[in-house]
Amino acid sequence: MTDTDLYNGEWTDQVRALSQRLLPFLAVATEQHVTRAAIGMGVPQPTVSRAIARLEEELGVALFARSGRGVRLTRHGRALLPAAERAARELAAGCQAVLAETDPDAGRVSFAFLHTMAPRTVPELLRTFRAQHPLITFTLTQASTDDIRERVRSGEIDLGLVSPGTAGPGIAVRPLATQPLVLMVPAGHRFASRRQVRLAEAATEAFICLEPQYGLRRICDDLCHAAGFTPRIAFVGQEVETARGLVAAGLGVSILPITSAETTPGAVAVRISSPVAARTICLIWPADRDDPSAVHDLHPPARRFREFLLANAGRLLAVSD
Known part of the structure; x- marks a missing residue:
């Protein structure tokens, strides 16, 4: 059979x-x-x-x-x-x-997050949470916003950190923090010595972007559109660290999350004065398909981690990665 x-x-x-x-x-x-x-x-x-x-x-x-x-x-x-x-x-x-x-005290949580949060934000979140719940374990996934949303909707992922975050059938959303975005330029670039720049001034630059399914790419496209131009894209990739490296090599500029206490040799972060450049990091989890505002009954360890993130993630996300 x-x-x-x-x-x-x-x-x-x-x-x-x-x-x-x-x-x-x-x-x-x-x-x-x-x-x-x-x-x-x-x-x-x-x-x-x-x-x-x-x-x-x-x-x-x-x-x-x-x-x-x-x-x-x-x-x-x-x-x-x-x-x-x-x-x-x-x-x-x-x-x-x-x-x-x-198991509420020793179960497993499936947690997904954006690549930009892998170096420091997620490790710090998990370190803090595990100090209180040392036996809860995790299955971790790094992916794009679109991929995380689909896996949360299907129930494969319990909780995800995405940007942008929109509610929809099968997904509940809670904003956690806003992160500034900057224009990363090569060290010898004409903008490198400036404290801030209007994005419209970069209309003729070659841009280094993530692939279209990444939320950061959509934010980049929207910012450039708001500044009055369509970016001329020279390189498309999947990793922010790769984008920083390409910028440092003098191959273009990129709109990326601001970093604290972390620099890429050969690349300089310049604040964007207009339009307002930021992204909102959101927590998502499975929800009732007919009522996205209804709270899905996550299993106990996932509920514990969700409550921890809602209470603590904002202060960490706002200043890191």
Whole structure:
């Protein structure tokens, strides 16, 4: 039987029936007595009897035969027993895995963030959180805003840091902090000695940008449009660090998040005086598709991390990466 058969093939009814009556079948097979099986399961004896009778009806065979005051497995029951035991073990293992993932004190959180937050912001957030919850573990993903949104919507990711952040079907959004953006220029550039520059003055420059699916690229395009020009893009990449390196090599200019206590040799950050250049970092998580404002019931460790981020991330995001 293939995985497809479980849902679309001729065995659908039988598999569904067995999955609903697996424990009563195993209990009776173990105890060889319906009443003792019911007592062990903590349910009325008629409930177990009905479950076995319905399973036998679905399969079209007798699984048990009377033996004195008890019952014994028939040939068909003995054929079913090993598979039922394996299924029960697999189900128990799966339940244990879920319980381990969702343990409030020692579960796992799937957390995604923008590449720009990888060097210092995320490590600092995790260091602070783990000081309070040392047993909670993380699966970390660096990706674009679009990719993070899709993974959050699908439930693959519990929490994500994105920019820009907009609510939508399956996604809840909370703004955390605003980060200034600067124009990064080569050290010998005509703007390098200036404290600030109007972005319109850079209309003739070659720009180094991220790929279109990155939120920072859309912000860059919008800022240039607001300044009255379309950027002439010389290089497109995926990493902010690469963009800084290309700027330092004299290959163009780039609009990037401001950094504190971190510089790239050969590149200079110049403040943009107009238009206002900043990005808002937002926290997103799965939400009700019909009501994006409704709070999705994240599992306990993810809820703990969400509350921590809402309370603490703003002050860190505003000054780093």
